[in-house]
Amino acid sequence: MPKVFENHEIAKDVYRMVVEAPDVVKYRKAGQFVMVRPGAGHERIPLTIADADKEKGTITLIYQVVGKTTIEMSRIEAGGEISDVAGPLGMPTHISKVGTVAIVGGGIGVAPSHPIAQSMRAAGNEVIAIMGARNKDLIIMEPEMRAASDEVVIVTDDGSYGEKGFVTDALKRLLDAGRKIDLVVAIGPPIMMKMVSKLTKEYGVSTLVSLNTIMVDGTGMCGGCRVTVGGETKFVCVDGPEFDGHLVDFDEMMRRQKMYSRHEAESRHLCRLDGGTSHG
Ligand code: FES
CATH class of the missing domain: 2.40.30.10 (Translation factors)
Structure with missing residues (x-):
């Protein structure tokens, strides 16, 4: 083992x-x-x-x-x-030299964005990492992201570290300042990826999102991870986890996630009460 x-x-x-x-x-x-x-x-x-x-x-x-x-x-x-x-x-990220790549990581989404930042940079891209969290204590992997990127922008909802605001504010500021960004890769909570994709669509910047749906078998058999992308049903485990952010039906995905989050809260409560000796 x-x-x-x-x-x-x-x-x-x-x-x-x-x-x-x-x-x-x-x-x-x-x-x-x-x-x-x-x-x-x-x-x-x-x-x-x-x-x-x-x-x-x-x-x-x-x-x-x-x-x-x-x-x-x-x-x-x-x-x-x-x-x-x-x-x-899952399918690996398509890594190629496109110019400047903004890697936008929200909360724990910074973790999967780290190898993408490393690979994009190794392919000759300029990498700007935008890392966001609710507050300073929730910012993770800052040293690793600094080592993997040319530039790092940190934002917190409460302003306790870096700029105050959301990752979309930081990205918009860069775009409004005329910064040429050729590709955005956004990974984090679904609402964050939805808002980043909405913003980049307005600015005409290609955007990849990495979806973090519920998975059961991870091999395309159960259908637990299905999402709608460009009007077609896709399975995150075998077709993804990355998709064109401008085509993902985030509202449907969030509705499905909500169904599971109530069960998670219940199991978390039970597990903490019983000392975690039973498993499901
Ligand atoms: S996890 Fe079962 S189909 Fe993807």
Whole structure:
């Protein structure tokens, strides 16, 4: 079973896990994800690969504690093991030299944006990272993003760090200042990706979004991750996770996510009450 080398909280309810996955390291590309099962009997959850160490054969996963499975995952100590890591899954990001790429990461969305920033820069692009969170304590991976980008703009809703406002304000300011941006990659909460896509559509800037829907099997069989893109049904796990932000039906996606969030809240409550000894 894969060994866990690190697992600790890096922001409120956000954890960083470094886990053994040599085969994933060998084949993974920016934009891909893995399905992780913390223990026998737990459900599998999709997590994007935030970083990888080729020599050690480890991958870094950043995850937010939102329900029973992630609570269990947060309790695994360094030196422990998890049941399995399957992947890499999903289509890799199309990396090419386009000029200037703005990577917009909201909250925990900064984690999957990190390998994309690294790959885009390695392909010769100028990379501007716009990182947003509700407050200073929720900004994650700042040193890593600074190392992977030519320029970093930090925004917080409450102004406790960086500029006060939303990532869309920072992006709009750059565009209004005449900054030539050839591609935007937005990863974060659905509402953030919706607003970024709305803004970039007005400015005519191509935009990729990485969708973080519920997934069950991660192989295109269950339909749990389906979304509508350009009027067509797509499966995030096999057709995505990245899509043209101007074509995604975010309202439908958010309605579907809402159905699950009530169950997550209930399971989180139960898990905290029963000490996490039961799994679903
Ligand atoms: S997770 Fe089942 S079809 Fe995508």
